[in-house]
Amino acid sequence: MSIATNGNGRCAVVTGASSGIGEASARALAADGWHVVVAARRRERLEALAADIGGTAVELDVTDDVSVAALAQQLDRVDLLVNNAGGAKGLEPLAETDIADWQWMFDTNVLGTVRVTQVLLPLLEAAPDNSGLIINMGSVAGWDVYAGGSAYNAAKHGVRVISRALRIENHNVRVTELDPGRVATEEFSLNRFRGDAQRAAAVYDGELNLSAEDIAEAVRWVAAQPAHVNIDVMTLKPRTQA
Ligand code: 8X3
Numbered sequence: 351m352s353i354a355t356n357g358n359g360r361c362a363v364v365t366g367a368s369s370g371i372g373e374a375s376a377r378a379l380a381a382d383g384w385h386v387v388v389a390a391r392r393r394e395r396l397e398a399l400a401a402d403i404g405g406t407a408v409e410l411d412v413t414d415d416v417s418v419a420a421l422a423q424q425l426d427r428v429d430l431l432v433n434n435a436g437g438a439k440g441l442e443p444l445a446e447t448d449i450a451d452w453q454w455m456f457d458t459n460v461l462g463t464v465r466v467t468q469v470l471l472p473l474l475e476a477a478p479d480n481s482g483l484i485i486n487m488g489s490v491a492g493w494d495v496y497a498g499g500s501a502y503n504a505a506k507h508g509v510r511v512i513s514r515a516l517r518i519e520n521h522n523v524r525v526t527e528l529d530p531g532r533v534a535t536e537e538f539s540l541n542r543f544r545g546d547a548q549r550a551a552a553v554y555d556g557e558l559n560l561s562a563e564d565i566a567e568a569v570r571w572v573a574a575q576p577a578h579v580n581i582d583v584m585t586l587k588p589r590t591q592a
């Protein structure tokens with residue numbers, strides 16, 4: 351599919367784009383002139399978003415090798431990859447965690463980032479003037495550890511290692527890690543608490559929170575830097591979490 355060459359040529363792929371930080375990032379990049387390929391599992395939401403921003407919707411499950419390979423086959427140019435798909439499940443002490451939750455968190459946050467990066471790296475390396483850029487969505491959970499967070503903390507620490515390894519191994523592509531703190535999105539805590547809306551809302555009620563748009567603005571700014579500049583790491587927190 352030669353989707354990327356229809357507009358001004360610059361093509362961004364955003365995973366986990368059907369809601370939250372992914373959706374907001376896709377909107378911000380499109381407003382900045384990028385052609386955005388919005389990739390996630392929920393096709394209907396993606397198609398509505400793609401229509402809204404003049405982008406392209408591609409169904410993607412980052413835990414599925416076949417689905418990830420199919421994404422790459424549909425693209426002939428990628429200048430920017432935003433590895434945003436991921437999330438948390440559960441907030442139990444390590445002794446009580448479910449191994450299936452660990453597996454899900456590693457499969458999405460860690461291996462999902464690796465899978466999509468591996469298949470799109472050749473296209474990113476071919477971006478003009480070595481301008482190819484990968485933005486990995488990390489978290490403050492990748493730096494700190496909190497009670498009940500062991501699996502998510504370990505997964506996000508893993509994302510940070512991926513960002514660092516890529517940065518030293520591949521100088522043809524730039525690698526940025528964005529590490530948000532408390533961001534009030536529709537789904538992050540709802541997923542973590544397995545649909546318990548009251549418990550999810552309590553994470554943000556009475557707190558000063560960032561919005562998905564705050565993080566999207568950082569994505570837009572990082573992506574707008576000239577090719578010789580690499581923003582290594584950026585941590586974003588609401589003022590009261592700092
Ligand atoms: C989400 C931030 O503090 O819930 O990545 O782990 S936190």
